Amino acid sequence: MxxxxxxxxxxxxxxxxxxxxxxxxxxxxxxxxxxxxxxxxxxxxxxxxxxxxxxxxxxxxxxxxxxxxxxxxxxxxxxxxxxxxxxxxxxxxxxxxxxxxxxxxxxxxxxxxxxxxxxxxxxxxxxxxxxxxxxxxxxxxxxxxxxxxxxxxxxxLAPPVYVQPASEAIETLAGRMRGLLLEIGSGTGQVSRQESVEWLYQARRLDQDIAWVDVELTRAEESLRLNPRVRQGELARLVLRSGLDTLEICAVVLRTLCRSLADLAAERSDEPVYPDRTAAPLRDLMWHLARAVDCFGRLITAQVSASAERAEQDLAQALLDGRATRQRIAGLLVGEMERHPERWQLQGALLANIDRLLDELDVERRSQMLAEATERYQQRRRPQDARALVDRARDALRRSR
Missing domain, CATH: 1.10.357 (Tetracycline Repressor; domain 2)
Structure with a gap:
């Protein structure tokens, strides 16, 4: 053949x-x-x-x-x-x-x-x-x-529904954030000023990726309206839109985190930003964050297209490992601040940004936000339709807890 x-x-x-x-x-x-x-x-x-x-x-x-x-x-x-x-x-x-x-x-x-x-x-x-x-x-x-x-x-001939392209765009955005976190993790010790500035530029370019994903998601939302093929389109729209909102906040936090690292690298000139005892767990933390972002992207799209059980488990484990590593780093950074008290603001900002990333990716927090969005949508539909939508959303949220 x-x-x-x-x-x-x-x-x-x-x-x-x-x-x-x-x-x-x-x-x-x-x-x-x-x-x-x-x-x-x-x-x-x-x-x-x-x-x-x-x-x-x-x-x-x-x-x-x-x-x-x-x-x-x-x-x-x-x-x-x-x-x-x-x-x-x-x-x-x-x-x-x-x-x-x-x-x-x-x-x-x-x-x-x-x-x-x-x-x-x-x-x-x-x-x-x-x-x-x-x-x-x-x-x-x-x-x-x-x-x-x-x-x-x-x-x-009803047009196709563009939920899948929007889901792929969200996964791509999460993948780029994951790649940046992995790159940061690989160079947290001997990072140079030039490398830290490049990370900052990459974090800023995420705004363009978010704008592209927003265009894809807007097209998907429009394709769901009045389309006879769609039965649970509004739930899909809520899930994807809430996921993009979370990733957008993470992109802002990631940009601030890169700014802190760039300032720390600028002050150390040719010396390592962190000694090995601090750089190693910080590298592990960045890897955990990268894994959490990737799992979050898969979880958002899996709730629309297929079972999300594996993505939920991976995300929960990545967040658990990340928080444990963050506690270790907090103690090590206290020692860094005692040796270099003039950097306490940058060290504190680094920890605050890490905490914010972990909180934004937390499944429980996102579930609450999605439930609130679904309840708001309830006011714009007939009571029986809204009640069914809320029930479906809560079922989806239970699976993600």
């Missing part, structure tokens, strides 16, 4: 990506809108219908429905404005200016967002033709056909 080319395998793996989904759905929606418009209108070339379908069809069902509604509203508003102006003043340079101004203001008032300019465009196109009423009706009909086809396409 012949081997499958790598390019074909790569395409198969990418079939669920937003760009691929958007391309295929937009093409199909435009063609269908053109065929429907040929049957329902007298226009021999009804290109406005496929154009509208191209603009309406989005990656998620919620975006498609909202975009379609705003598109129809903007076109109808622009056509009505043009009809009114044609009856009152006709087309001239000053009437064109007034039409554009009025149309843009009306678009803002109607809150059609990205379709604001469409109000003015529709008005100008209708105002500039000889048969205003006929052109206006044709433009409205073709727009409605294109928007309806685009929305029906996503209703019949």
């Amino acid at each position: 012949p081997a499958v080319p790598d390019s074909v395998i790569d395409i198969a793996r990418r079939h669920n990506q937003p760009v691929v989904v958007q391309t295929l759905r937009s093409t199909v929606g435009a063609v269908l809108a053109y065929l429907v418009a040929l049957q329902l209108t007298n226009d021999p070339v009804p290109l406005l219908a496929p154009l509208t379908a191209l603009l309406v069809v989005q990656v998620t069902l919620y975006a498609t429905l909202t975009t379609g509604a705003r598109r129809v509203v903007s076109v109808v508003a622009g056509v009505l404005v043009a009809v009114g102006f044609s009856e009152l003043v006709g087309l001239s340079w000053w009437s064109l200016g007034l039409l554009i101004l009025f149309a843009l203001v009306l678009g803002r008032l109607l809150r059609v967002e990205e379709s604001v300019n469409e109000v003015a465009i529709s008005g100008m196109l209708v105002l500039g033709v000889a048969h205003v009423s006929q052109t206006a009706l044709s433009r409205v009909v073709e727009t409605v056909i294109g928007a309806a086809v685009g929305m029906l396409l996503n209703l019949v």
Whole structure:
């Protein structure tokens, strides 16, 4: 049997990506809108219908429905404005200016967002033709056909849910934080000023990773809205969003921790930051923290996609080992502060940041935060639906304790 080319395998793996989904759905929606418009209108070339379908069809069902509604509203508003102006003043340079101004203001008032300019465009196109009423009706009909086809396409063929890409993005973020902690742990003794500054730069670059994960998670949240495939989407959204919030706080704490190490390294010049008796347990602590961050990332995604039992156990053990090692280091750092009292602020900040990381990754604390978020969501849904959601969330939280 012949081997499958790598390019074909790569395409198969990418079939669920937003760009691929958007391309295929937009093409199909435009063609269908053109065929429907040929049957329902007298226009021999009804290109406005496929154009509208191209603009309406989005990656998620919620975006498609909202975009379609705003598109129809903007076109109808622009056509009505043009009809009114044609009856009152006709087309001239000053009437064109007034039409554009009025149309843009009306678009803002109607809150059609990205379709604001469409109000003015529709008005100008209708105002500039000889048969205003006929052109206006044709433009409205073709727009409605294109928007309806685009929305029906996503209703019949529901778009994919992008929870998995968001989960992978969270795991990637946790993996990068883990790598930074391991790198810090490997150089806590003989760390140079240059290495500590590089750690600080890496910690700062985590902000970009968090922004990327937030984009992926926002897309996942949008794909869950109004999607008939989803039955427990809100629970998945709460779990992933609370996990990202925790990792974002950890990134801030990690940046502060790197700042403390950089300041300590700057003061010691060519000498080791810590003697071997302190550097060894500090290295172990960083490894425990790295393992805890990695387990936390797997726990967040496992609660959405599969059993989280192994991730829970690994995280609990990593936190237990980390706290035990932290107690050892606290005693050793007291001796360091007695020998170098001028560094007590930096040593205290280092311990405080370590404590904060351990607390943020604690399963019990996160469970409480998720329960509070679920209770808040209860107020925005029907009581019976909210009660079921809270029960499911609490079941998930019990598994993580």
